[in-house]
Amino acid sequence: MEPEGEPRVAIIPGSMKKLIKSGFEVIVEKGAGDGANYSDSDYSEAGATVGSRADVLACEIIIAIRMVDCSELSKGQIIACVSDPFRHPQKVQACIDGGITLLSMDMIPRRLSRAQSMDVNSSQDNLAGYKAVILGAAHVPRGIPMMTTSAGTIRPAKVVIMGSGVAGLQAIATAKRIGAVVYASDVRKTAAEQIESVGGRFIEVEGMDDFEDESGYAKPLTMEFIQKVNDTVCGVAQDADIIVTTARIFGRPAPITVPASAVANFKSGAVIVDMNADVGGNCELTKPGEIHVTDNGVIIVGTSNLPGTLANSASMLFSNNMTSFITSLVDKENGFGLSDSDDILVGAPEDSDFYVSGMGGVLICQDGKLHPKQTRLGGAL
Numbered sequence: 001m002e003p004e005g006e007p008r009v010a011i012i013p014g015s016m017k018k019l020i021k022s023g024f025e026v027i028v029e030k031g032a033g034d035g036a037n038y039s040d041s042d043y044s045e046a047g048a049t050v051g052s053r054a055d056v057l058a059c060e061i062i063i064a065i066r067m068v069d070c071s072e073l074s075k076g077q078i079i080a081c082v083s084d085p086f087r088h089p090q091k092v093q094a095c096i097d098g099g100i101t102l103l104s105m106d107m108i109p110r111r112l113s114r115a116q117s118m119d120v121n122s123s124q125d126n127l128a129g130y131k132a133v134i135l136g137a138a139h140v141p142r143g144i145p146m147m148t149t150s151a152g153t154i155r156p157a158k159v160v161i162m163g164s165g166v167a168g169l170q171a172i173a174t175a176k177r178i179g180a181v182v183y184a185s186d187v188r189k190t191a192a193e194q195i196e197s198v199g200g201r202f203i204e205v206e207g208m209d210d211f212e213d214e215s216g217y218a219k220p221l222t223m224e225f226i227q228k229v230n231d232t233v234c235g236v237a238q239d240a241d242i243i244v245t246t247a248r249i250f251g252r253p254a255p256i257t258v259p260a261s262a263v264a265n266f267k268s269g270a271v272i273v274d275m276n277a278d279v280g281g282n283c284e285l286t287k288p289g290e291i292h293v294t295d296n297g298v299i300i301v302g303t304s305n306l307p308g309t310l311a312n313s314a315s316m317l318f319s320n321n322m323t324s325f326i327t328s329l330v331d332k333e334n335g336f337g338l339s340d341s342d343d344i345l346v347g348a349p350e351d352s353d354f355y356v357s358g359m360g361g362v363l364i365c366q367d368g369k370l371h372p373k374q375t376r377l378g379g380a381l
Helices: 013-021 040-046 053-057 089-098 113-118 120-139 166-177 191-197 223-239 306-328 375-380
Strands: 027-029 049-051 061-066 078-082 101-104 147-149 152-154 158-162 181-185 242-245 271-274 291-293 299-301 363-366
Touching: 013 040, 013 306, 027 053, 040 049, 049 053, 061 306, 078 306, 089 101, 089 363, 089 375, 113 306, 120 166, 120 242, 120 271, 120 299, 120 306, 158 166, 158 223, 166 181, 166 191, 166 242, 181 223
Parallel strands: 027 049, 061 078, 078 101, 158 181, 158 242, 242 271, 271 299
Antiparallel strands: 101 363, 147 152, 291 299
16 A cells, blocks of 8 residues: 555554454555565464455545545545645645544544554654664764773764654653764753753753653744754754764654755764655755765765664554544444544544644545644644
8 A cells, every 4th residue: 555665554464453343455566565574474464354455445435644545545445644734735625525524543643641652753753763773874974882992992872863752762762772972952841951961962052941842742943942952952953973863843844954065064974864854854965765875975865764784573553543533433333433522533622632733633634624623734734
């Protein structure tokens, strides 16, 4: 079901037992798990039916990682995936026009305690943060931990992590575990404690406040403050060996946190790992999908789909998220259904501390209509 270049699979054989117990008959496209090291025989032995793409597309509910082309779907079908609706409003409109029910898992109300086990953003970001540091370590032309040898002492590498959301915190922890001295920044002042708890040193910027919106994401910032953050953090990064950028604003292009002028001052052999190459990149010189070296010897890693480079683990976590979600929609008495009282589907009610104005839950559209709570998305449409 996934487009070319996506090695992950949305459901793994290990999830079959729970899905079948909940009453689902599962059909998996032939070869769907190959890129993540799950064979067709693994699925068959777990109780799934291995079929053709047409067999899968005929199902009432389709689970995928990336959005399926709506021209392949039929009216009344349900698709649960990561559709990135604010960046791809035309796909949402196609679902509305085609009478397709879209459940976009990247819209999950992440602050709800029940959402934790279903949060595909966090599970995939966690792995991406880990892999970003591993890629940086693989490309930097020096050792990472302190090494004392008879030929001399190698000082520990300096790593700067820009941003400390889920991906950033995992990157900090990973860099610390392999022996680096780690500095980290965030526009949310409350992040300082989290950064220090995983072994990082917080880079504070004068005038910093808690730039976090009610849904838990970083707010868009003024150009003046972005410049101030860039200048401060890039100053700390001038002598760094690895710089990892993680800044991603929900539904918007990635902000530039490492301008070309800053890269010109980084030392030769430094590695920048841009975790957001797929949405424009945080580094002004990033080439999406490529690894290249600048004129002054800085290596810029623009690898897209970092979770996909860990397809086996990423698929397992994604599958666990989706299995928890889809089985939660099954009622013992009434079977499978989409309830307007389910906060995961429609967002928290207005009297809740977790209510976010203009945002619903993962239910984007149904019966040819955008869900009434998705007014921000309606503006994008």
